[in-house]
Amino acid sequence: xxxxxxxxxxxxxxxxxxxxxxxxxxxxxxxxxxxxxxxxxxxxxxxxxxxxxxxxxxxxxxxxxxxxxxxxxxxxxxxxxxxxxxxxxxxxxxxxxxxxxxxxxxxxxxxxxxxxxxxxxxxxxxxxxxxxxxxxxxxxxxxxxxxxxxxxxxxxxxxxxxxxxxxxxxxxxxxxxxxxxxxxxxxxxxxxxxxxxxxxxxxxxxxxxxxxxxxxxxxxxxxxxxxxxx
Amino acid sequence: xxxxxxxxxxxxxxxxxxxxxxxxxxxxxxxxxxxxxxxxxxxxxxxxxxxxxxxxxxxxxxxxxxxxxxxxxxxxxxxxxxxxxxxxxxxxxxxxxxxxxxxxxxxxxxxxxxxxxxxxxxxxxxxxxxxxxxxxxxxxxxxxxxxxxxxxxxxxxxxxxxxxxxxxxxxxxxxxxxxxxxxxxxxxxxxxxxxxxxxxxxxxxxxxxxxxxxxxxxxxxxxxxxxxxxxxxxxxxxxxxxxxxxxxxxxxxxxxxxxxxxxxxxxxxxxxxxxxxxxxxxxxxxxxxxxxxxxxxxxxxxxxxxxxxxxxxxxxxxxxxxxxxxxxxxxxxxxxxxxxxxxxxxxxxxxxxxxxxxxxxxxxxxxxxxxxxxxxxxxxxxxxxxxxxxxxxxxxxxxxxxxxxxxxxxxxxxxxxxxxxxxxxxxxxxxxxxxxxxxxxxxxxxxxxxxxxxxxxxxxxxxxxxxxxxxxxxxxxxxxxxxxxxxxxxxxxxxxxxxxxxxxxxxxxxxxxxxxx
Numbered sequence: 110x111x112x113x114x115x116x117x118x119x120x121x122x123x124x125x126x127x128x129x130x131x132x133x134x135x136x137x138x139x140x141x142x143x144x145x146x147x148x149x150x151x152x153x154x155x156x157x158x159x160x161x162x163x164x165x166x167x168x169x170x171x172x173x174x175x176x177x178x179x180x181x182x183x184x185x186x187x188x189x190x191x192x193x194x195x196x197x198x199x200x201x202x203x204x205x206x207x208x209x210x211x212x213x214x215x216x217x218x219x220x221x222x223x224x225x226x227x228x229x230x231x232x233x234x235x236x237x238x239x240x241x242x243x244x245x246x247x248x249x250x251x252x253x254x255x256x257x258x259x260x261x262x263x264x265x266x267x268x269x270x271x272x273x274x275x276x277x278x279x280x281x282x283x284x285x286x287x288x289x290x291x292x293x294x295x296x297x298x299x300x301x302x303x304x305x306x307x308x309x310x311x312x313x314x315x316x317x318x319x320x321x322x323x324x325x326x327x328x329x330x331x332x333x334x335x336x337x338x339x
Numbered sequence: 340x341x342x343x344x345x346x347x348x349x350x351x352x353x354x355x356x357x358x359x360x361x362x363x364x365x366x367x368x369x370x371x372x373x374x375x376x377x378x379x380x381x382x383x384x385x386x387x388x389x390x391x392x393x394x395x396x397x398x399x400x401x402x403x404x405x406x407x408x409x410x411x412x413x414x415x416x417x418x419x420x421x422x423x424x425x426x427x428x429x430x431x432x433x434x435x436x437x438x439x440x441x442x443x444x445x446x447x448x449x450x451x452x453x454x455x456x457x458x459x460x461x462x463x464x465x466x467x468x469x470x471x472x473x474x475x476x477x478x479x480x481x482x483x484x485x486x487x488x489x490x491x492x493x494x495x496x497x498x499x500x501x502x503x504x505x506x507x508x509x510x511x512x513x514x515x516x517x518x519x520x521x522x523x524x525x526x527x528x529x530x531x532x533x534x535x536x537x538x539x540x541x542x543x544x545x546x547x548x549x550x551x552x553x554x555x556x557x558x559x560x561x562x563x564x565x566x567x568x569x570x571x572x573x574x575x576x577x578x579x580x581x582x583x584x585x586x587x588x589x590x591x592x593x594x595x596x597x598x599x600x601x602x603x604x605x606x607x608x609x610x611x612x613x614x615x616x617x618x619x620x621x622x623x624x625x626x627x628x629x630x631x632x633x634x635x636x637x638x639x640x641x642x643x644x645x646x647x648x649x650x651x652x653x654x655x656x657x658x659x660x661x662x663x664x665x666x667x668x669x670x671x672x673x674x675x676x677x678x679x680x681x682x683x684x685x686x687x688x689x690x691x692x693x694x695x696x697x698x699x700x701x702x703x704x705x706x707x708x709x710x711x712x713x714x715x716x717x718x719x720x721x722x723x724x725x726x727x728x729x730x731x732x733x734x735x736x737x738x739x740x741x742x743x744x745x746x747x748x749x750x751x752x753x754x755x756x757x758x759x760x761x762x763x764x765x766x767x768x769x770x771x772x773x774x775x776x777x778x779x780x781x782x783x784x785x786x787x788x789x790x791x792x793x794x795x796x797x798x799x800x801x802x803x804x805x806x807x808x809x810x811x812x813x814x815x816x817x818x819x820x821x822x823x824x825x826x827x828x829x830x831x832x833x834x835x836x837x838x839x840x841x842x843x844x845x846x847x848x849x850x851x852x853x854x855x856x
Contacts, residue, residue, distance in 0.1 A: 115758055117768050122728065127751040129443040168465055172546055180758045208757045214643070217700075227757040227764065234753065235725070236641035239697060241779075242723055242742045243629075247811040247833045248779045249742075252770065262820070264756075266763040281801075291808060291821055291838070293766045304765035306777045306837035310804045322766045324808070325462060325821065335565075 113178055114139065118164060118194055119185035120147045124210075125154065127184070132156070133182075142171065143185070164194050167201060173204050183209040183225070194221045199224025255324070264293070265330040266322045273337045275315040280307065283315070288336060289329035296320040349437035366429040369422070372506075373623050373688040381504040388497045391415050395494045397853040416480055419497075422478045426650045430467045433460045475499040506620070511611055518605040526600055529565065532594075536587045543579040550574075559584070565591035610757035619686050622654050622672075627693035629653040632678035632709050633700030634662045634671075636724060637746065641699075642671055656683060679708045681716070689717040698724040698740075703731040707738050714739035770837075780809070780843045782834040790834070790851040796824040798834075801848045805838035 112136040117128055123289065128151075132138045139158045140151045148161040162169045163183070173318040181198050185191040188211070195209050211217040212232060220228045241249045254262045269275050275283065285292050290301065294306040298318045315321075321337075323330060352358050367374035394411045397403060400588065436456035444451040467473055502508050515522065541557035550573040551557055558575040563589045575581045622628050629649060631638050634657040636784035646653075655673035657663045666673035676683045688693060696713045698706040706724045713720045724740040726732040734745040757764040769777035784790055790798055800807045811821040813831035828834070836843055 113758075120370045123747045124751065126748070128753050130751070131758065152571060159485070173737075177621055182754065182758065184754070188817060206761075208754055210754065214640070227761075229750050229753045229757065230640075231750045232637045232640040232744045233644075234749045235637055238645055238744050238749060239637075239699075240645050240721060241640055243695060245779070245781050246820060247781050247809075247835050249836060250811075251779070251808065251820075254818075255767075264760075264763050264767060266760050284583050286821055286824065291820060293806070296762055299801075306766075306769070306838075308777065308804050308806050308842065317500070320762045 114176065115180040115240055116141055116172055116173060116175060117184060118142075119183070119191070120151045120159075121184075121186050122187070124184045127182075128154075128156065129181075139173070143190075162196070162263040164190065167197055170197055171200055173322060175205055177202070177204045179205055181205050181207045183207060183220075188212055188216050192216065192223050195220055196223040197227050228330060246328075257336050261327045262325070263330070264322060264324050265334070267330075267334045267337065268316055269317050269319045269321065271317055273315075273317065274339070275337050276317050278315050278317065280313045285323070285333075288325075288333045290323040290325035290333050293322045293324055296321065342451075346437060346441055346451070347452060349434040349441075352434035353438045360430075365425055369426055369429055373691060375624070375626075375691055378624075384503060385504050387415050387418060388500055391494055395501060402566070403592065412434065419476070419480050419500075423473075423480060426473065426476065427464050427468060427700070431460055431463045432755050433457065436460050437445070472503060484618075489797065510616075514605050514609045515602070516546075517609065518601050520644055521601045522598070523596060525601070529594060530591055530844035533558060533561045533565055536565065536583055539583045540575065540580050544575060548573075548576050548580070550656050561587060563852060564588060565594070566590050566597065580813050592827065599815045611675070615676070618654060618672050618674055622652075623692065625652055625692060627695070629695045629697060630678075630687065631655045631697045631699060632656060632706075633698070634659075634666045634673060635701050637699045638697075639669075641697075642669075646671065678832060679705050679712065680711055684709075684713055684720075689720060693719070693721075695721040695723065698735075700725075700839060705728050707731070707734050710735055710738040710740045778839060778840045778843055779835065779837050780840075781811075782836060782843075782847055782850070784828060784832045784834065786849060786853050787850040788830065789850040790828050793828055795822050795826050795828075798828070800846065803838070803848060804842045805836045808835040808837055810834055 113135060115131060115135050116139045116143070117124065117131070117225055118141045120140050120142050128138065128140060137158065138156070139160065140156050141160045141162060141164065142151060143162070143164055145161065148159055151159040160173070164170065175198075178203075181202065183191050183195050183198070185194060191209060191211075195207055198207055203224075205286070206226045207224060208227045208229070209220045209231045211220055211228050214230070214233075217228050217230050217233075234300045237250070239253070241252065247292050255264065280295075292307050294304055294309075295313065295315075296302055296304055296319060297316070299314070305323070323333065324339065325333070368377055376466045391411055394407060396401060398438050423559060433456070436459055438452065440456040441451050457500070468477075475496050478493050479500050481493045481496075502512070537554065537558035537560070540560060541554050543553060544551050545557070551560065555575060563570055563573075564584055567588065573582050629652060631641075631653055632655075634655050638655065642653075651672065653662075655666050655671055656676050656678040657666065657673055658675070658677040658679075662674040663673045678684070678698075684696075694717075696709070698709040698713075700706055700709070703726060706726065710722045710724050713722050718739075722740045723742045723744065724738075725737045726735050726743050726745050727747055728745070729748075732745055735743045753764065753767060756767050766777070770779055782790070795807060795810075798807075807822065809818055809820040810826060810828065811833040812820050813829055813833075818835075819826065836846065
């Protein structure tokens with residue numbers, strides 16, 4: 110279970126699945142909606158923490174009691190409102206992480222300016238997927254497997270704990286393949302808090318607290334996580 | 340006995356694959372404008388026509404060598420005759436009619452009469468032979484009959500044959516055909532005024548004017564005057580004649596303006612259609628191309644990133660005229676049509692080209708319908724469709740879609756990852772958006788034969804700052820994730836690598852080798 114709360118602004122057929130997945134994974138999911146229909150739909154879908162309010166009103170947004178470490182998810186259907194809401198939330202909670210959904214490069218740019226921490230452009234990802242289907246059938250298969258709920262194959266991030274076998278080992282000297290996983294990249298705390306791809310050519314060393322992102326079969330990923338923790 | 344033999348021959352033709360294939364190819368060469376090799380045949384025929392006309396013009400004042408005459412009379416004419424007969428031959432199938440009639444007779448236990456299907460076939464062929472184009476074809480052959488020198492002028496009919504091979508002339512005539520009523524009305528008016536003015540000038544001037552002897556002279560003068568050409572060889576000498584001249588000159592100017600405006604308006608009305616037909620024709624000349632249905636955000640995004648990669652091998656079909664204009668303004672080739680219409684997709688060369696159709700309209704219902712339409716036209720059309728939910732995706736697959744893209748599903752997965760596993764999000768984002776520093780790319784060993792036979796250890800992708808995610812093994816047709824170091828690559832395997840685009844391109848470049856065996 111993820112130990113944070115999230116406020117999801119907007120509830121539509123587009124985001125029903127997201128709400129469903131999040132409610133299983135995070136500590137508490139608050140759904141904030143603007144219309145009575147969306148409110149009724151969320152309640153009918155079994156969510157108890159649903160608030161109906163005018164998201165353009167800052168005083169009402171303040172009353173939500175958002176903590177610094179909470180996530181704010183802006184997925185309103187109206188992209189004008191979504192940008193405005195992002196701006197309002199960023200002004201009210203400058204340290205909170207704001208994740209927003211965009212539907213065009215222009216909106217993405219505006220959301221970025223409004224203070225969104227992460228922006229997902231609905232169509233950019235889809236366009237890339239079409240390109241992959243057309244030109245990279247093997248890549249398409251792999252991505253489908255990674256995102257299919259039925260497959261036992263995925264990405265996983267793991268933090269190197271104290272007294273880990275990896276502590277102090279150079280990245281090039283460690284053979285991940287014998288564990289059945291592939292290291293895609295990491296956050297090397299010594300250098301910065303930026304994610305570095307393993308293919309970037311930098312010589313990194315594993316240290317306690319570094320975060321690794323690996324890809325592999327779930328069972329191998331779990332075994333590997335146990336291995337670095339043991 | 341003879342009827343039996345002919346019937347057997349019809350059955351033989353009906354069962355002969357070689358004969359059918361031969362006729363199919365001949366028909367494609369003669370009739371199918373989408374057939375990729377037809378253009379070569381057309382060019383050849385145009386060349387023959389041009390040579391034939393050039394000989395006609397040259398020999399008016401110069402003697403020509405015997406071999407040139409031989410070429411013109413026999414070679415060109417024989418080719419034209421073969422073409423004329425071949426067109427009549429491919430027009431319909433005699434053997435099919437005979438077989439059908441015979442089978443029906445057997446079924447209904449009635450007497451089989453060979454003349455019945457033969458008569459039908461001949462009637463159809465005769466109908467074809469009396470069409471203007473077939474008559475032109477026939478007249479173009481006549482100049483070969485030397486005893487009648489006057490027939491030489493029929494060489495000019497060979498020029499008309501160009502209509503068959505040049506689309507622009509054909510299109511011009513088609514456009515004029517749409518204004519048939521207006522043009523015929525004007526022609527009738529022209530004839531009426533010319534005849535009236537001709538008679539009038541004949542009555543007024545036949546006795547006074549030395550240049551007007553007959554009614555023909557008067558009619559000739561009227562036509563030359565009304566057309567505003569005015570050679571001046573015949574001119575009125577009486578007051579009455581001059582008044583008639585003034586009247587028909589004014590009428591002539593008005594009529595010419597009217598004809599011009601009719602032709603111009605018909606062209607401006609058809610201009611968009613002509614342009615769009617030309618785009619479709621250009622597309623059909625390609626071996627493989629992409630039809631993108633809908634010009635919404637997804638199409639925009641797709642083309643923004645990949646239009647250069649697909650060069651000119653795509654066409655957008657959009658039913659909103661304003662969107663079409665936007666697409667054209669943004670530099671993409673687009674036509675204004677409703678992609679859900681069956682006849683819109685049939686415009687494309689579904690028989691000879693590899694077509695990929697992207698159903699990316701904003702409506703799920705339209706996308707499913709487009710998918711069904713495309714698959715109904717040809718199973719070979721590869722369809723990638725957009726769906727907003729799992730249930731629509733299921734319906735799209737049932738409709739025959741080869742791949743389904745669900746923007747919401749992918750976006751939700753990314754939003755979820757961004758919240759629950761923010762570090763991993765960076766990796767996923769890069770993989771899904773194809774960022775240059777973490778491109779996932781495929782190395783097809785068909786085109787990189789230098790890698791065949793080597794093991795994963797030997798190719799050592801790490802020295803190229805690449806990551807080998809796995810291999811799609813051709814022998815087992817499955818993807819081997821994290822392929823073992825001792826795995827030996829085979830000639831149809833596909834290597835899946837991750838890394839900077841520049842590293843991948845370099846790796847591909849040094850291992851590029853195509854086997855043509």
